Amino acid sequence: MTDCYAVFGQPISHSKSPRIHGFFAAQTGQDLSYTAQEVAPEHFTARVGDFFAAGGLGLNCTVPLKELAFDYAQVKTPRAERAKAVNTLKRLPDGAVLGDNTDGGGLVTDLLDNHHLTLAGQRILLLGAGGASRGILAPLLEQCPHSLRIANRTAAKAEQLAAEFADLGAVSGGGFADLAGQCFDLILNATSASLSGQLPPLPAGLLSPGGVCYDLAYGNQPTAFVRWGQAQGAAHSLDGLGMLIEQAAEAFRLWRGIHPDSAPLIALFDHERT
Ligand code: ATR
Numbered sequence: 627m628t629d630c631y632a633v634f635g636q637p638i639s640h641s642k643s644p645r646i647h648g649f650f651a652a653q654t655g656q657d658l659s660y661t662a663q664e665v666a667p668e669h670f671t672a673r674v675g676d677f678f679a680a681g682g683l684g685l686n687c688t689v690p691l692k693e694l695a696f697d698y699a700q701v702k703t704p705r706a707e708r709a710k711a712v713n714t715l716k717r718l719p720d721g722a723v724l725g726d727n728t729d730g731g732g733l734v735t736d737l738l739d740n741h742h743l744t745l746a747g748q749r750i751l752l753l754g755a756g757g758a759s760r761g762i763l764a765p766l767l768e769q770c771p772h773s774l775r776i777a778n779r780t781a782a783k784a785e786q787l788a789a790e791f792a793d794l795g796a797v798s799g800g801g802f803a804d805l806a807g808q809c810f811d812l813i814l815n816a817t818s819a820s821l822s823g824q825l826p827p828l829p830a831g832l833l834s835p836g837g838v839c840y841d842l843a844y845g846n847q848p849t850a851f852v853r854w855g856q857a858q859g860a861a862h863s864l865d866g867l868g869m870l871i872e873q874a875a876e877a878f879r880l881w882r883g884i885h886p887d888s889a890p891l892i893a894l895f896d897h898e899r900t
Pocket of ligand 1: 753754755756757758759778779780783816817818819824825826827
């Protein structure tokens, strides 16, 4: 029987994950199937149970299911425990289901390995204090930045999130207005605003000379935040295509024990949107 994997989400029809995992499987000579399945939150538990009962080996869970996947997993990696969200489930040999979160690892790999950036000693600004931010904080702080500031429309949420991760490094939180007069080497956008073409209200002069902007969202056209970064004179203003592919590569490794080569796929997807 073919080894079965899938991504669950809602909506899911535009997911690139089946193509990404199909590419990795072909590249590494693995015989597996990977499908995208529309799953509403109220059906999540039953659908996951059915999937694994039918012999499925692993699942990706995306919006809005990552917290439910966290609750479902019987065993969790430390970074999933920290994120309180799971994007990858794996059935273990004893039948238990392991939950991991590869989002932050995917982001860090994209920044360090693909874009040859350094995070150690850098002043990082993270925009947004929702699920996307929560998922990447621990892997970012592990890289020992000089400081990490979380800014959010609802300032109290940023303060709360910073307090939750304070044991991992110099992290603080506040509103956008508090940013006036501050300067950062790397600005990451993890708000959902960019997807609808909107930008958080950011004061001028936030980006240091030679600084980098990175939008966790991606699209066929530059996102509003990528364009903002370009207008600020960023040395690089990047979107989340590389993170998407690297988080998938980490999930593939968890499932199959082989780390695929993401470079040809990033080049292919990049080429398709030019
Ligand atoms: P996700 O899982 O994508 O992080 P979320 O948990 O709903 O989704 O969080 C969305 C984030 O985008 C939040 O930080 C939200 O700010 P609030 O906490 O103040 O709601 C932020 N956000 C959404 N729309 C925004 C906008 N138009 N301007 C600024 N921030 C916005």
